[in-house]
Amino acid sequence: MISCKALLPAYGIISSFQVLLRHRSMSTLSYVQRIKLLQALKEDDDKIVKVRESGRVLPFVAKKPLISMPEMGQTAQTLRWISFSDLQRLYPSEDLASRSILLNLADTGQACFTADLPGGASVAAAAQAALGGKFVDPRAALFLLPWEEACTMSHAFSMLHWRETTNFCPGCGAELRSRPAGHAKNCPSCDTVQYPMTSPVGITMITDAAQTRALLVRQGRHPPGMYSCVAGFLEPGETIESCIRREVAEEVGIDLDEVGYMGSQHWPFNGGQLMVGCYGRTEQTQLDIDTEELEDARWFSAEEILEAYKRIQNNPMARIRNETQKGELWVPPRGTIANRMIKTWLTDCGLLPR
Ligand SMILES: [Zn+2]
8 A cells, every 4th residue: 555645756746735635634635636646656657666566456257247246245347356456466477577468546645557468378367366246247247336436447457458469550551559557558669659549439328309219220239129219429529419329320310409418438349339318309200210230229108118217227137137027128227328318317217216
């Protein structure tokens, strides 16, 4: 564990912090202090080595994060963090420093990393026995974990994926070199820096003017019975609102009367996406479905959607365990922005408590 007292003098940004810290517990950093320290740490290649030694790591094996299963009296899974020194002791022949990526700082000042451990399923079983917890499918982890921990898992998954798949400079083709913090890569040939990219996606909760029905769509790749919100990638030159209006026009033939922002979520799969959630309202309810993109699109009553929402909340593993019944409507599980948007709409309709 590293204290903020030990960290602060290292970065030349101490004057304002010293004033702040007189009035704060020395064991807790404010949000702004953490962000400024993190920013400085990413640029200090020597200091990262020192903070890593006293840091903690969220391990992955074969793209699966390590999760602590609930103990007696607990209801939720949590991320399983291991001290860097303990992890290195377990893998003495591995260079875990080069496998680790800096994620953030805890409010105590301790640096938090992720690292992909070598090996496959057999190694995972041995690592689980040694570390405690379980390596779980990252999609399952998103709805098993509390929202903030799911965001951390999403961040870690994306950083590891980016490091594994981005090896050459897009400008000159030279091999990139990872920075010690792992958050960026340098091109030694043209002296550029590469950072992870995230693609914006617009996703829409479409409702009728009376707010009694919502439009959900189903793609061929969706599990049986599942319907979700219309979604599509932002194209160059578009605002998120124009992206939403275009996608809705393309996929279901509707011209929205009103589009507004609801919230966003990082989605780590398919290269990393920022899901920008919007509501869309329309008086036009006649559909013209693009059958190349969609298998089906339907207006559902608020009561039908409430029933489906409760079903997935009560049994988020149902679809994975094939416990769904034929003909039942399913909506995306907890941990997805579509689930949050549906919950918000049902709450606004007065069908769920605030
Ligand atoms: Zn280059």
